[in-house]
Amino acid sequence: MISWFRRQRPPLERDVVTFSLENALTQDGCALCWLLANQGRRSLWYLLWERVNEPSTQERLRADLGYCAGHTWLLCEIETKEMGSFLGITILFASLMREAARRLDAGQELGAGHHCEECRTDRRANATYLSRLVQHLEDPTWAAQWGPRLRLCLPHSRLASVLARGEVETILRVADQAMAADRQRLVTTATPADGQRHLKYVQDMFFGYTPDSAARDRAPRECPLCRAEAQQQAILADWPVDDSAPVPCRQHAPLFEQRIGLQELLRRYLAAAELIQPVSIPTGPKLWWKHDQPARPEIFVPPCPVCAALARQRPALAAAFWQDLQPRSQIAFQAPLCLSHLDLVLAAAPDQAARVSLRREQASRLRMLAAELDELARKQDWNHRDEPLGPELRSWRRAANCLSGWLAGASTLTISWG
Ligand SMILES: [Zn+2]
Numbered sequence: 001m002i003s004w005f006r007r008q009r010p011p012l013e014r015d016v017v018t019f020s021l022e023n024a025l026t027q028d029g030c031a032l033c034w035l036l037a038n039q040g041r042r043s044l045w046y047l048l049w050e051r052v053n054e055p056s057t058q059e060r061l062r063a064d065l066g067y068c069a070g071h072t073w074l075l076c077e078i079e080t081k082e083m084g085s086f087l088g089i090t091i092l093f094a095s096l097m098r099e100a101a102r103r104l105d106a107g108q109e110l111g112a113g114h115h116c117e118e119c120r121t122d123r124r125a126n127a128t129y130l131s132r133l134v135q136h137l138e139d140p141t142w143a144a145q146w147g148p149r150l151r152l153c154l155p156h157s158r159l160a161s162v163l164a165r166g167e168v169e170t171i172l173r174v175a176d177q178a179m180a181a182d183r184q185r186l187v188t189t190a191t192p193a194d195g196q197r198h199l200k201y202v203q204d205m206f207f208g209y210t211p212d213s214a215a216r217d218r219a220p221r222e223c224p225l226c227r228a229e230a231q232q233q234a235i236l237a238d239w240p241v242d243d244s245a246p247v248p249c250r251q252h253a254p255l256f257e258q259r260i261g262l263q264e265l266l267r268r269y270l271a272a273a274e275l276i277q278p279v280s281i282p283t284g285p286k287l288w289w290k291h292d293q294p295a296r297p298e299i300f301v302p303p304c305p306v307c308a309a310l311a312r313q314r315p316a317l318a319a320a321f322w323q324d325l326q327p328r329s330q331i332a333f334q335a336p337l338c339l340s341h342l343d344l345v346l347a348a349a350p351d352q353a354a355r356v357s358l359r360r361e362q363a364s365r366l367r368m369l370a371a372e373l374d375e376l377a378r379k380q381d382w383n384h385r386d387e388p389l390g391p392e393l394r395s396w397r398r399a400a401n402c403l404s405g406w407l408a409g410a411s412t413l414t415i416s417w418g
């Protein structure tokens, strides 16, 4: 089998992917995560710099109704922190708010964050980098030079191991052991002073690359259901904590840290890492370097207990929204819902009249927000720069909150195949 496999392999040329891989292998941490993080930032930067005003770009993003929560906030961070502006996101969000209002008027589901273009790009890039890395490691000369530098996070290491054959399996195993030793050393030597740095390192290794940003708004949200979920999180983290319990996502880790301490939390991540295995074994022909017939390895882990509990409670939360709103005329006085909760609540509406009334009311709120965003964009224009900014200054943040939905992450491990 192996000789057949070797004979069939096409000659490997050095190209931009090869150089990117080699550059990534000189960095700290997982080389593939480093590549994904960089290409994601580049792609969003390019969108803001060149493409945000193009009708075709806006049309495509309207069709997806924006990005997932992680990429929405990454976009905000890149423009506000790195480019020192918020004109691009303001224009984009206004167009998305109007599209959401149009869908509500048409009685359509919103599905915000379900069809993120950047996530699709990430998955394609992941498949390219991962299969190319394994292909290069098949070359003994390349493997001798770069193999010893190889560090992969848990998801990437497990995904790569499904593609690997023969010698490459050994290289990956050695890299894996080096990573495990690194983690173990960190945990046993962790002091409270460098604890958060260690926690981030262990989480990066456990979860792999997750698009997100420190710019994500942690302040109380307008959406009453987002606020309710934020309050529930603390209660739900009061979960029986035993050795068999799944580990928390990045966002909910602090709740567990308060209860069981940093050392114990780190130990849990390491213990859980041992238990995670790939994988749906490739079912197609083993010509995995061909893009049209890739193997599809995946990683499955139990979801974060707080995220899972929140997901279980969501139907009850949506039902409570309607109970709290009797009589229904009060709908008009509620704060706007985020788009994810709005879909949930509309699906749980007691009757068609209530659903239509909520759609109409929320569509008008979204159009008001779009008008505020227009005003903010207008004042960014050179001719109006002297005009003082009012409450519309925070409208891009409120729009990002509205688009990015509830606080909890959808899944624990986000890296998957192309
Ligand atoms: Zn990785």
Ligand SMILES: [Zn+2]
Residues within 6 Å of the ligand: 067, 068, 069, 070, 071, 116, 117, 118, 119, 120, 211
């Ligand atoms: Zn995304």
Ligand SMILES: [Zn+2]
Residues within 6 Å of the ligand: 223, 224, 225, 226, 227, 337, 338, 339, 340, 341, 405, 406
């Ligand atoms: Zn919400």
Ligand SMILES: [Zn+2]
Residues within 6 Å of the ligand: 248, 249, 250, 251, 252, 304, 305, 306, 307, 308, 408, 409
């Ligand atoms: Zn969670």
